Amino acid sequence: MSTLNDTLHRVTRRVIERSRPTRTAYLDLIAREADRMGDRSAVSCSNLAHAFAGTPEDQAALVAARGPNIGIVTAYNDMLSAHAPYYRYPERLKLYAREVGATAQVAGGTPAMCDGVTQGEAGMELSLFSRDVIALSTAVALSHAMYDGALMLGICDKIVPGLLMGSLRFGHLPVIFVPSGPMPSGLPNKEKQRVRQLYAEGKATRAELLASEMASYHSPGTCTFFGTANSNQMMMEMMGLHLPGAAFIQPGTRLRQALDRAAVHRCAAIGRKGADYRPLGRVVDEKAIINAAVGLLATGGSTNHAIHLPAMARAAGVIIDWDDLSELSSAVPLIAQVYPNGAGDVNQFHAAGGMGYVIGELLEAGLAHPDILTVSAHGFAAYAREPGLDEEALVWREVGPSGDETMLRPVERPFKPDGGMRLLTGNLGRACFKTSAVERERWTIEAPCRVFADQASVNAAFKAGELDRDVVVVVRFQGPRANGMPELHKLTPALGVLQDRGFKVALVTDGRMSGASGKVPAAIHCTPEAFAGAGGVGGPLARLRDGDVVKVCALTGTLATTADLASRDPAPDPAEEWGTGRELFGMLRRFADGAEAGASAMLAMGGL
Known part of the structure; x- marks a missing residue:
């Protein structure tokens, strides 16, 4: 690995210095929370009985405190294609927990909007603030002082930022994000765009437009263009919050199931009472946030993260702004072209080398921090490899050169010299x-x-x-x-x-x-x-x-x-417009801060 890039080093030092008071206060908070909420033996028997009553299969293990108890926060619904695969996840995750002497409970659910459904409709005015609602829902789920770790089931636009913002306030817990993967490729995105423009000109019928859209968005899994949902998955890899390479493995595959299983086992292993404690609040630090920004720039990811990244960072006591992103963009080359920046989708991106290739290139060029704490036992270098199966065993392999240079290029021959x-x-x-x-x-x-x-x-x-x-x-x-x-x-x-x-x-x-x-x-x-x-x-x-x-x-x-x-x-x-529940969000609109600070009422009202 090369020496750290000067711009990356300079911006990181600036973010660390700017964040020193808020980051120190945050770390003090999670240390206090670990002491206050870290041992269920201090919880009254009546409280424990309420918590154990709904899980007859695991009651004996919970009473005996045989192993860690993992909270599952799920954003499942089957109107949102990316989240539809989560339907049976809790049952499977509980089985995987028992394999390593742990237990798991569904701690709570969060809403999960589909921006694709609400585009151009009144409901879109609830979309951004659904992130605050998701964060609050996550906090409610984790507030029961029953968990030694947590698994976050969520993928799409506001859901991952909201899950992270909420779980960071319980940063004494180890937390792993568990994606479900993209749907198979459908109608090429350029063709979808062509039909949309024809419809706008009155040259295609509504029936033709609907047929085109349904050929694009056709089955369970994440939409395959590189929008906010898939940018979320990229950033979770860049911050070390997934198991390495988990982002873009399709639903329903043996490899997807093996990664889900390994995530549960790993979450059970990195709790406070073990030898490898990795609390979320320590994993998400200034360097991890900078890595997420670098990944966003190197892959041409969603501009929504110019809003979400400052908000997620603030929840961990880290302050980052658009000057930081712009300066990083001057040094980080664009090495991926995924639709809408290119012709291919995320499945083709993954097949060409995907996140393993991107991270390997960034580390080799000194454009990412190699020394961040991750949920993986093998550090951030493990994220430069790709997962696979050796018969039934989950293994990670070298990625090798780009499999498609129309989609992925090395740092020395980028698509553009800056991050876009x-x-x-x-x-x-x-x-x-x-x-x-x-x-x-x-x-x-x-x-x-x-x-x-x-x-x-x-x-x-x-x-x-x-x-x-x-x-x-x-x-x-x-x-x-x-x-x-x-x-x-x-x-x-x-x-x-x-x-x-x-x-x-x-x-x-x-x-x-x-x-x-x-x-x-x-x-x-x-x-x-x-x-x-x-x-x-x-x-x-x-x-x-x-x-x-x-x-x-x-x-x-x-x-x-x-x-x-x-x-x-x-x-x-x-x-003010009423209807579609918009009036219920009046308080969030009134107290929201500006876009550069994260456009959050929750963070502003909470003094963060």
Whole structure:
């Protein structure tokens, strides 16, 4: 392994110094919690009886305290394809626990939204804050002082960050994330995108669009494009929270079952009473967070993690911001091209070498911290190998060179020399620009803007032909305090059509575009957001007017307008929308902090 890259070292030292007070307070907390909640013998007999009553098969073992008791937190539902395989997991995980003298109980469940189902619908306004609800649900599950370790069953967009944020507040426990894997490959993603654009132009029917979508999303397992769900799995590997190579093994295979079994056995082995104690709060430290950021950049992962990663880090007392991500991006090359950045999907990515190849390349180039504590007994180097079966035995093998250089390349011959995530700043605020899927000649767009307050109005204007020109589409009042910061993917086909017609087009928004962000240049997550709220001051997007010239430039890191914003009154906040349960989330919207801090009401209200 090479000497650590200078930029990686510098950013890491800066994050460590910035985080020193909060990280120290966090480590003190989990040490106290380990002492307070670390031994069930101090719990009253009545309390224990309640906890043991529902598990007749394991009552004797629990009463005798023969081995560790593992809590299972599950995000199962069968509306979400990635989580449908978790249906029978608790039964199997309990059997695996008994094999090593341990027990396991379902500690609790969490909600699990599918952003693919709620795209463009009112329910999307609950999506981001479902992460806080999941974190709170995880905390409720682990609050019973009954567990010596925990297994997290979750994969998709807000679910993994929420599970991690909640479980980190019980960081004295060892925790392993157990993925279920991606669905088999379906309709090629480029073809899916083509049909979407045809439908946006009125050249494909609704029946043709539905047939295309169902050929893409067709069976249990994670969606196969490299969006937020699969970026989550990549980051869990980069932080050492999976068993090595577990991320992209398909559901229902013998190898998937072997990895699930080994995860239970390993969780039982790394508890406080054993010889190899690996508490979650020590595994997730500043270096692990930096590794996650590096993985995100090297693979062109979801821009949602510009929000989720700071939030997950804060839950562990670590403070990271967009300046850190942008500086890391300047040093980390893009070595993977997975759709929407390339043509192939995550199954092809895994077959070409997958995470084992990526981690091996990053370690060899000094672009990842090799000395992080992981759930594996063999350290982070083990994650540069790939799992397999030798008859019935689970083994890890060398990955070797890339099996497909259209998808995975070595660090010395990357697809792009940087990680494809740029910080934009200027008199319109701070925003993220994902360059990895955007052609370089489109990294600078300067044009008159058209301002909208929702994505339905954008699509209506597109259908009326009002956007057939060079235009910067501004969609404001989409931030966390305005309406929960929904994803705006319903805009992608229309904007893509305009771009294909030869117009210079960009999107500027305080909302999200996330892991499926594609070929249209977009300044997203703009902060401060336009919404002012009671007694507040809205961000500069609230002062833009139709026709103002706006410049979006990833080359210079610019997000600016030539208009005199200071001389204008801001547009009024839109009225609060009720229905689909949105009114129940009013408190979370009111107290949410900005996108760069993680857009969390829970962390802000909790003083984190």
